[in-house]
Amino acid sequence: MKGEMEMMEDVVIVGAGIAGLATAVALKRVGVRALVSERSQGIRATGAALSLFPNAWLALDALGVSHKLTRSYDPFLKGSVTNINTGDVQQVLFPDQGIRTVHRKALLEALAEELPTDSIRFSSKLAAIESQEQGGGASIAVVHLEDGTAIKSKVLIGCDGVHSVVARWLGLAEPVHSGRSAVRSLAVFPQGHRFKHEVQQFVDHQDKRAGFVPLNDREFYWFLTCKEENMTGEPEQIQREVLEKYAENFPSIYLDVVRHADLSTITWAPLMYRHPWRIIFGNLNKGNITVAGDAMHPMTPDLGQGGGSSLEDAVVLGRHIGNSIIKNGGLFVEGDMAKAIDDYVKERRWRGALLVTGSYFSGWIQQGGAKRWVRFLRDRLFFKYIFGFLAGLAYYNCGNLPAVSSGKED
Secondary structure, eight states: OTTOEEEEEEEEEEOOSHHHHHHHHHHHHTTOOEEEEOSSSSOOOTTSEEEEOHHHHHHHHHHTOHHHHHTTOOOBOEEEEEETTTOOEEEEEOOTTOBEEEEHHHHHHHHHTTSOGGGEEOSOOEEEEEEEEOGGGOEEEEEEETTSEEEEEEEEEEOOOTTOHHHHHHTOOOOEEEEEEEEEEEEEOTTOOOOOSSEEEEEOSSSOEEEEEEOSSSEEEEEEEESOSOOOSOHHHHHHHIIIIISTTSOHHHHHHHHTBOGGGOEEEEEEEOOHHHHHHSOOEETTEEEOGGGTOOOOGGGSOHHHHHHHHHHHHHHHHHHHHHHTTTOOOHHHHHHHHHHHHHHHHHHHHHHHHHHHHHHHHHTOTTSHHHHHIIIIIIIIIIHHHHHGGGGOOOOOOOOOOTTTOO
């Protein structure tokens, strides 16, 4: 394209969400600089908070940032699920190490602090992607931005979320609507609260599920999932609809949390996922171009593995790229780098498909209150037997990053 300003980078990552920043940190740990291109003007914190299971903390350990968060967020070892129609309460035990629910912004900032200040390029809206052939059969990826900048790179990693431009370029099928939507927000009690330090969830016979989690002495993360697709409008309107329409029969303890919502954090969004067979058989990479996080395996939030799986991706991708760089004396060798990316995809393909499947099944069972036989599975079998098996997916260890000489990491 004429009139473009050209740049050359070793690695370009599209998207400064969890997957993008974590991948940049992983690459920095193995001595590789990456430029992160982000369309927003700053770090985005949509989603307010997220739960991180043991697998996520192992990945954060590998990235060297877990200590920043563990000192601020205490683990949950148990929770409860209340059927508001029958009054039955079931106790749910979490993995031995527990889970921690953290502010999404705190996680993003913990990752971003590990990177050089000039490694994230904000307000960079992606216009097009191409693969240019070089001499000797080599190729480079070129990212064209809306401001006329063209960034060439030896490796391009799409971490640009559910509606990924990079995934579309690879030919991956678009994510599909799960048939459910979610409202998510923080709630603030300025004078403090006296709630138990545990996860509390509520289900009914009308395909609705809600819950809240204390983050600290003053803040909660709360959510509501339902089959409504048209909950749009200003934050005040969304809050009012939750209180007066969708959760009007829910316990007062939940409604009180919703009334204390921080309106600046309220979001409503359809819950999307990619069919697992599209992940197993789809094109997740092409030469030196691949995807990670929601760009690869968007999933519903019912197992709390969206963030954890993105962190796993980052460590695994960093390990394979790092091993290739180390093996080739600090150089990017195209054929070997393409193999490294292919090995990353092979390692993550089935794991991603399994998490998508488990998350969808978990949500379908937990929110299937309108069907009597599904309600029986949920109320009598799921939390006693099935949930423990699905929660076992959180015991996964994605491994570590290869060690590099001290002079490599800048």
